[in-house]
Amino acid sequence: MAPYARWVKESFKQTLIDACKEYLDTNNRGNEKTRSKLITHVADEIGAIAKDKTEDVPDNLEKCVWIWLGNYAAGHAKDARPSKSKADTHGHPTSLKTWTAKLVCTHLFADRISNEQKRLSDDREKDIGKYRATLSTVFEELSDEEVKHCEETAVKWNTEPLPDEIQHKLSKTIPTEVTDFLKFMNHRTGASFIAFATYNDEDGQQTYARYETDKLQFFAFKPEYWKGPNNIQDLWKTFNLEHTEEADGEETLESDEDGYPILPGNVLELRLSRQKASHPDSDHKLQEPSYMKSDAVDAWLKHWLKLQKRNKRPLILKDGSDEARPNPTTPSKGKAKASKGKAKASTDDDKSDEEEVQEERNDQSDNGDIPEDKNDQSKVLPPTPLSASETRMGRRAFLATLSKDKNYQKLLLLICAANDGDLLEGNPPAWASWKSDAPFLPNAFYKTKSPSSLSALLKWISTDPIMADNNMLASYNQVELVILAIGLAFRGLWISQFPESYADVPHYIINSPYPFSQYEQLSHSIHDLIAGYADVVQELEVAYSKTKRSKPTANATNAAADGVENEDEVGGSGIKGDAATKKPGGGHRRPPGLTGVPTTLQHLREEVGLAGEPWETMGVEWQALGLLWLHTDTALIRSA
DNA sequence: GAGTTTAGGATTTATCTGTG
């Protein structure tokens, strides 16, 4: 059913309300069994009523009932819960610290606690280990009146601004806490951090705690900023003037609603533009990698590599490359990747790097448009459809070179099952034609709004153009045309991502608006397209592997079979942790997928594509990124 | 007593409805 559609009908609404009342009246509603039993019961009852009146109920009725009960109970619970909301905590709208009588006691009777703690520490230095016991003792010994006072104060402190002296006392810990937190974050993520904390000190002066991870040089080179109250506006102005080449008029900081200064959102870019002087190429925004072009990624990698060479923050790719990889069929692709980061000369060999990437991603052809020899610096034009259009097999070979995407290769197999016949009606993109002698796709493909765009292609694909009217696979010519269109689109997306490998790439391709994630998207839409022919594809795959095995020559030139087979190999290589499971000469035991997933969630890995086939076809870079992301996320969660 | 789970209030999201 559609989300947010009403499913509660009048005929059984009362049943729900009664059930909820009954539920709220029971004493042991914390008991999960009781609750799920009730929900099952109510769902059955409602199902019966609805059936009686021939009304529709949602498929997941029990879940809906469960949510409904939750929502209804939320508004009708009888137990008074301590009311507390952001709106109540005047003064500090973001602080949700709850004061209890005991916590209040720690402040109101600090002297008693101090004495008691000394006593428990055998009158020597106050032992922090005795604090808990001390507090319990002192709190228990309070008179009824004092307890009452504590309780009232707790309510007051929860609802009104804290008394100044308490605020000052607490604020003393801010610098340490912020510093500890940022040190931890810096340690775990390698990112640089800078923090300001604004508060009123004992004298009522507004002041700032400040911290930066090393190398940031925001304060470090101005020792006078390390002591005493500074005006952050002045600090910022000085920093800005000294670090940006052009004075940009935005020297002052904006303030938030409460008058606290906010660092500008582009503070990281400011850092980058500062480095521009020595890195004229790195004028790229750092963003989510699937939205970046390869040259931007390269620029960043080069930049990090340079830092590493200067013994600054090193670039570490999470990677199992330390372990030896004896599997001869995959000469340690993970290692090749790692060496890219570690040993790559930063200027001259972009070309071979690109090829490494292409090999690793396993998405691109070996035998078509890319020079095999790594030292070969010559760039080539991609072959045109026309050049291959003479014979069926010529066209097949051409199609096979367009992409190594797994779904595409499956689609390509499907052509063997097609029979002769005519083309179907429909709107294939104009550029998808065997008569085309253009090496690159036209500008129109790269214009998101044009009728020949990628989305137009996707739309056409969604009409299931490989199915004829009789629910059978369409004619050979039709299937071939569909594959040509999809293949050219794959190649078009690939070239816009890695234009360096090709000669005379038009400008509009380099400036393509499509993020590389579109490549996956396209693959996904093929998956839908061929979903109905899974059996056929499987049969063809089996047939292919048989014919291949019967041939003694292992270097068969059929790209389709190669592509499919290699998918298994790429797998999680290069990802820490799978070395143990990979046996020498190792058959095809499936790598474990993304490591470091909490054990409670491991069973979900495959379902969400972090293990198994989707994960393995993702390529080393994405896997490394996934791992890094998980670690970062875990670190963030742990550090609250 | 540290860690985990749960209840239920708070909030968000998407849709519906009324108004001019």
Added chain:
DNA sequence: CACAGATAAATCCTAAACTC
């Protein structure tokens, strides 16, 4: 038709309860 407010469903979040 645009818009705002109301509403239902879904999700988020935290204190309290529970577990080992």
